[in-house]
Amino acid sequence: MEQVMKNQRVALITFDEQEKVFHLSNSEISYILQIEESEVLAHVYFGKRTTHYHNHKKYPRRDRGFSGNVPLNEDRTYSKDTLPQEYSGHGGMDYRLPALMIRRENGSNLLDLRYESFQIQEGKPNLSGLPQAYIKNDTEAETLIVTLKDREEKIYVDLSYTIYRERAVITRSLKVRNETNDPVMIEKAASFQLDFTNSGRFDEVIALPGAHVKERQMSRQSITDGIKSFESRRGSSSHQMNSFIALTNHATTEFTGEAIGIHLVYSGNHSFEIEKDAIQQFRVIGGINPYNFSWELQPYESFQTPEILLTYSDQGLNGMSQVTHHLLRERVARGRFQYQERPILVNNWEATYFDFTSKKIEAIVDEANELAIEMFVLDDGWFGKRDSDQSSLGDWFEYQGKLKNGLKGIADYVHQKGLKFGLWVEPEMVSSDSQLNRNHPEFMMKEPGRQPSASRSQHVLDFTRKEVRQTIETQLRHLLDSVEIDYIKWDMNRSLSDVYSVSLGKQNQGEVLHRYLLGLYEMMENLTNDYPHILWEGCSGGGGRFDAGLLYYMPQSWTSDNTDAVERINIQYGTSLAYPISAMTAHVSAVPNHQTGRVTSLKTRGDVAMGGVFGYELDLTKLSSEEKQEVAAQVEFYKKIRQTVQYGDFYRLQNPFEQNIASWEFVSKNQQEVLLFINRRLANAQPEFHEVRLVGLSEEKLYQNQIDGKVYSGSELMTIGLYFPDFYGDFQTELIHFMSIDEGE
Ligand code: DGJ
Numbered sequence: 001m002e003q004v005m006k007n008q009r010v011a012l013i014t015f016d017e018q019e020k021v022f023h024l025s026n027s028e029i030s031y032i033l034q035i036e037e038s039e040v041l042a043h044v045y046f047g048k049r050t051t052h053y054h055n056h057k058k059y060p061r062r063d064r065g066f067s068g069n070v071p072l073n074e075d076r077t078y079s080k081d082t083l084p085q086e087y088s089g090h091g092g093m094d095y096r097l098p099a100l101m102i103r104r105e106n107g108s109n110l111l112d113l114r115y116e117s118f119q120i121q122e123g124k125p126n127l128s129g130l131p132q133a134y135i136k137n138d139t140e141a142e143t144l145i146v147t148l149k150d151r152e153e154k155i156y157v158d159l160s161y162t163i164y165r166e167r168a169v170i171t172r173s174l175k176v177r178n179e180t181n182d183p184v185m186i187e188k189a190a191s192f193q194l195d196f197t198n199s200g201r202f203d204e205v206i207a208l209p210g211a212h213v214k215e216r217q218m219s220r221q222s223i224t225d226g227i228k229s230f231e232s233r234r235g236s237s238s239h240q241m242n243s244f245i246a247l248t249n250h251a252t253t254e255f256t257g258e259a260i261g262i263h264l265v266y267s268g269n270h271s272f273e274i275e276k277d278a279i280q281q282f283r284v285i286g287g288i289n290p291y292n293f294s295w296e297l298q299p300y301e302s303f304q305t306p307e308i309l310l311t312y313s314d315q316g317l318n319g320m321s322q323v324t325h326h327l328l329r330e331r332v333a334r335g336r337f338q339y340q341e342r343p344i345l346v347n348n349w350e351a352t353y354f355d356f357t358s359k360k361i362e363a364i365v366d367e368a369n370e371l372a373i374e375m376f377v378l379d380d381g382w383f384g385k386r387d388s389d390q391s392s393l394g395d396w397f398e399y400q401g402k403l404k405n406g407l408k409g410i411a412d413y414v415h416q417k418g419l420k421f422g423l424w425v426e427p428e429m430v431s432s433d434s435q436l437n438r439n440h441p442e443f444m445m446k447e448p449g450r451q452p453s454a455s456r457s458q459h460v461l462d463f464t465r466k467e468v469r470q471t472i473e474t475q476l477r478h479l480l481d482s483v484e485i486d487y488i489k490w491d492m493n494r495s496l497s498d499v500y501s502v503s504l505g506k507q508n509q510g511e512v513l514h515r516y517l518l519g520l521y522e523m524m525e526n527l528t529n530d531y532p533h534i535l536w537e538g539c540s541g542g543g544g545r546f547d548a549g550l551l552y553y554m555p556q557s558w559t560s561d562n563t564d565a566v567e568r569i570n571i572q573y574g575t576s577l578a579y580p581i582s583a584m585t586a587h588v589s590a591v592p593n594h595q596t597g598r599v600t601s602l603k604t605r606g607d608v609a610m611g612g613v614f615g616y617e618l619d620l621t622k623l624s625s626e627e628k629q630e631v632a633a634q635v636e637f638y639k640k641i642r643q644t645v646q647y648g649d650f651y652r653l654q655n656p657f658e659q660n661i662a663s664w665e666f667v668s669k670n671q672q673e674v675l676l677f678i679n680r681r682l683a684n685a686q687p688e689f690h691e692v693r694l695v696g697l698s699e700e701k702l703y704q705n706q707i708d709g710k711v712y713s714g715s716e717l718m719t720i721g722l723y724f725p726d727f728y729g730d731f732q733t734e735l736i737h738f739m740s741i742d743e744g745e
Contacts, residue, residue, distance in 0.1 A: 012142040012163045013120045019055040022118070022144055024161060028168035029312050031161065033086050033146070034058070038073040039114040041148060041159075043084040043195045046170070047258060048314050059083050059197075068093035071112055071151065082279065084195035087148065087159055087174070089113040096283050097227065097275045099190040101290070102155060102297075105182040113148040113157060120144050124162040124171070129518055131265050131552030132307045133162075133171050133331045140165055154179035164331075168323045173307040178297040185507070186295040191264065191287035192308040198280035201258055204250050205230075205274060206317075208242035208574055213562035213595050215239050215543040216574035218657050222250070223276050231271035233291050235460075235496025235513055236540060237547035243270040244548075244578040247284065252316055254652055255695065259313055259320035262286060263578065265332070266306035267549040268517040269293070292499060294510030309548065317577065318651050318695075325580035325650065332548055333555040333583070335528060337535045341642050342556060342582070342613045343420055344635055345487070349379035350563065350589050351619035354387050358404035360621075362413055367620035369417040371632045372639075375487060375615075376414045377422035382407060384434060389493075390457050393429040394436030394443075396475035411483045422487030422535075423479075427472045428520065429458045429493065436471070443468045445512075447500045455494035464501045464515035469523050480531050490524075490554065492540040517549075524553040537585060543571070546579065556583050556613055563589035563617055564596040565608040566731050569662050569679055572611050573652060576664070582646040586612030588634070590619065600731045602627055604679075606634040607733040611664060611677055613646060614638045641675055641737065644668040648675075651695050656681070661724070667696040671714070674703060674738040680727045693721030703738040711741065 013024050020035035021044070032044035032053055044057055061077035070078050071092050080094035089111030090098040103109045123138035125145075135141050141164045148157045156177040163170055172192040178184050196202055203223055207230045208216040221228070230245055232238035243264040249257050262284070264270045269289035276282040287305055297303050311327060313319030329338070346368045352360060365376050383399055384392025392399075398407040405413075407423075414421040430437050430444055432454075437444060445462045446452035452459055462468050479485070501512045528536055536554040538545055542561035550557060560571045568586065575584050586609040591599040609615070616631070623631060638645075648666045656662035660682055666675040678692060697703065697714030704711045712722075717738075725734055 009139060009165075012165060013144045015118065015120070016055075021053060021055055022146070023053055024142075024144060024163040024170065025049055026163060026165055026167075029163075029170070031163065031170050035115045036083065037075070037078060038070045040070055040080065040083060041086040041113070041115050041146060043086050046194065046260070046310070047201065047312060082277075082281065084197055084281065085193065086146070087113060087157060087193050089150065096277065097273050097285050098188065099193040099285050100157065100176065101186070101188040102176070103185045103187055104153070104180075105184070109187070111155065112151040114151055116147040116149040116156065118144065118146045125160065127173060127304055127307060129521060130304065130306055131332070131521060131549040132173075133169070133265065133309055133327060134334075135164075135331070155184065167327060168312045169327050170310045171307055172310065173305050175302045175304050176297065177302040178299055181299050183296050183298050186297055186303055188290035188293070189287060189295070189303060189305050190285040191305040192285070192310070194284045194310075196282050196284075200249075202247040202249055202260070204248045204252070206246040206248060206577065207272075208244055208578065210239050210242070210574075212239045212541050212544065213560060214567070215546065215560045215562075215571050216242050216577075217570060218574045218577060218655075220248070223274055223282055225276050225278075227273060227275045229271055229273045231289050231291070232269050233289060235268060235499065235516065236492065236545045237267050237270060237549070238495070239540075239542070239544040242546065242578065243267075245272045245286075246317065246320060246577065248317065254318045254655075255316040257314070257316050259317050261309070261311035261320045261324045261578065263309040263311070263324065263328075263548045264306060265309060265548040265552065266517065267520070267545050267547050268513055288514060292510060292513060295514065296508055296511070306549070321577055321652070322649060324578060328548060328551055329580040329582055329647075332551050334552065335536075335555060336532050337555050339647065341646060342535065343374035343487075344638060345375040345377050345422060345615040346373050346620060347377040347379055347587065347615060347617045350594055350617045354381035354389075356381065357402070358410060361403070361410055363621045364619065365414050365417055365419065367623075367628070368419060371620065371628065372635050373419065373616065375420035375422055377424065377487060377489060378410060379424040379489070380426075380491075382423070391431045391433035393426055393431040393458050394434040394461070394472070396425060396427070396472070396479055408483050411485065415484060420486035421484065422489065423483075423485050424489045424491060425476065426491040426493060427476060427523070428461055428463055430461050431458050440471070442502065443471070445496070445500065446498045448502075450498070452498035455497070458494055460494065460496050460498075462501050462503070462516075463519040463523070464512055465503045465519070469519050473523055473526065476527060477530075480534070485534060487535040487537065489537045489539050489558065492545055494541075521549075521553070528553050543575070546575065546583075551579075551583055556585050559584045559586055559612060562595045563587055564593040564598050565600045565605045565733075566598060566681060567596060568608050569656050572608070573656055573662060573664065576650060576652060581612060581650050581666075584612040585615065586610075587615040587617035589617045590622070598731075602630050604731050604733045606630075607677060607735040608679075610634070610638055610641070610645065610735060614642065641666075641673070644673045644675060648673070649696055653692055653695070661690050663692045665694055665696070671696070671698040671701060672740040676736040676738070677733065678724050678736070679731075679733045680724065681731060683728065683730050683732075687727075690724040691721050692724065694718050698740070701740040701742050704741045706737040706739055712738075
């Protein structure tokens with residue numbers, strides 16, 4: 001069916017009445033779904049754009065033993081057990097993983113979803129209370145809402161699909177509505193389902209597993225028989241398994257082949273499940289982890305799932321990452337700093353830990369000023385009676401006497417020196433030894449009659465409760481109103497446990513984790529809206545809550561507590577698969593490195609950290625005068641290149657998870673500036689001559705190496721490439737800066 005023009009704009013979504021086919025498409029992608037016989041909503045295709053679809057790919061029919069009929073349909077060749085579907089309920093002879101499970105008052109949990117109606121709207125509906133991809137105006141996107149209904153009961157599912165006009169992106173989420181007269185219990189509500197036939201297009205998945213100080217290690221695996229799942233059960237998106245996966249083909253490289261990126265815009269428990277069946281079809285389901293989740297849905301109420309972002313490219317993993325980077329940077333991150341160059345900071349954590357005085361801090365600030373660093377961040381230890389991690393979380397007022405002229409004195413000192421002032425907080429936590437806990441022991445999350453488990457000697461506040469959130473928010477507001485603060489690092493240093501809320505009934509305890517997230521998001525929305533001049537940075541013991549949900553409130557996040565340059569290469573490389581560089585903070589720290597004991601040169605540490613939002617995390621007063629000179633040069637250099645690093649296009653070139661070398665590249669929007677980072681991890685006596693070919697340059701432009709003055713055409717850098725320098729020793733890096741020297745530019 002031809003696309004129709006709407007007010008001069010090509011419609012992004014069409015419905016073919018005769019074939020009952022919905023086609024969402026723009027110049028890059030197509031997403032096709034079809035109402036099949038007996039009103040079952042089938043999935044047909046997601047991928048590179050097709051201009052037309054003539055319903056030639058209707059799912060074939062075959063009578064397969066033990067795959068029963070679609071309920072109430074006599075056709076033995078037509079079964080929900082094999083039909084690729086858009087969103088599956090439970091039962092009805094579909095034995096694959098369900099996306100939605102609902103238990104009714106009488107204990108029954110059969111949910112046989114059938115097509116009911118649809119609407120096509122301009123724009124994108126707002127998901128109230130949840131982070132999401134947004135639009136700037138209604139013409140930017142169109143949304144299809146397809147309503148499914150249980151065959152017997154008035155339980156509805158509104159599947160929402162938004163397609164952007166100029167992005168290879170589909171966003172999905174859904175609302176479950178209970179229009180029966182009884183409450184029902186939602187036991188699982190995935191945000192999306194994608195069923196694949198045996199097309200050979202996708203046979204691998206990339207996930208980002210890890211650990212504290214070892215985040216987002218790229219793991220590429222075949223999709224094999226049975227069920228594979230990638231999930232977090234820790235109450236946060238977690239270090240252990242990031243809330244992103246990519247589907248690829250075994251032949252997909254960084255530059256060629258198909259890839260689908262799947263981001264859950266959520267910071268709590270998540271799961272992605274992939275089930276491959278006997279006929280080589282597979283189903284992918286993702287959303288809030290059903291583990292320890294249930295939601296009692298009252299009559300005439302609805303439940304909104306978090307959103308999923310599906311990004312597509314046929315230009316390999318870099319293509320997919322770039323679509324994803326642009327989407328997260330341009331339509332998920334918000335606020336004043338969304339496109340602003342981020343200040344180069346020095347943070348006192350690894351310089352002093354809890355042990356600091358005004359004198360010490362002022363000395364660091366003086367050095368920072370000398371070195372033209374732009375912001376000083378006072379980390380943990382400034383509040384309550386906090387001299388170690390044993391106390392004071394929950395007491396967000398300053399530690400009287402620890403800083404001679406108080407917090408305001410430090411803030412003023414920093415400002416007088418012309419730097420910005422940043423501060424660390426950890427609002428979701430409470431120490432047993434705190435005024436807050438002494439006054440309100442009932443605020444701590446714990447199971448009735450049991451001692452809650454401690455982690456880093458701290459406990460979690462019950463953020464499902466308004467009064468708990470308000471107590472913390474009031475303290476934070478007082479702090480932000482009384483001291484001039486330009487930046488906040490919002491930390492979270494443990495996983496959730498003892499998940500129970502006294503404010504909820506016994507049948508509602510499965511709601512605690514999701515309500516915690518809703519409470520957290522509400523507080524973040526309030527504070528980031530009311531203090532828009534503050535640059536907010538997310539953190540969770542490094543990158544334990546580095547996810548698309550948090551990015552909606554805070555445009556950058558601490559990537560890892562691991563500041564070892566060598567391990568950082570892998571962490572940053574893995575992170576870049578799913579997140580824009582403007583979100584990824586990276587600091588130079590002291591050697592021997594505090595996490596690994598490794599010694600690397602200041603140059604190597606600087607080169608690696610310049611691959612992100614740059615800063616320092618060491619005692620500047622302990623640097624030698626040569627080191628200070630080198631730091632000053634790094635600061636000056638990063639200021640020159642940061643627009644391209646933070647807002648240019650990023651390409652991964654050589655993968656450190658696979659070899660002894662790594663390289664990546666940044667190209668400015670106008671292709672005038674190019675930054676090439678190369679690294680060789682370990683030396684050997686008879687080294688190979690490694691080479692690298694650049695990408696994304698203008699073929700005709702001439703590019704000059706800003707250090708040695710050599711000139712190359714974009715074409716030769718991309719086709720013939722360069723040798724790595726003849727590195728000597730372990731952990732060597734080079735950061736080569738090219739500028740176009742074309743006439744008139
Ligand atoms: C964990 C963070 O990742 C560190 O940078 C530091 O802020 C500590 N917490 C402070 O407790």
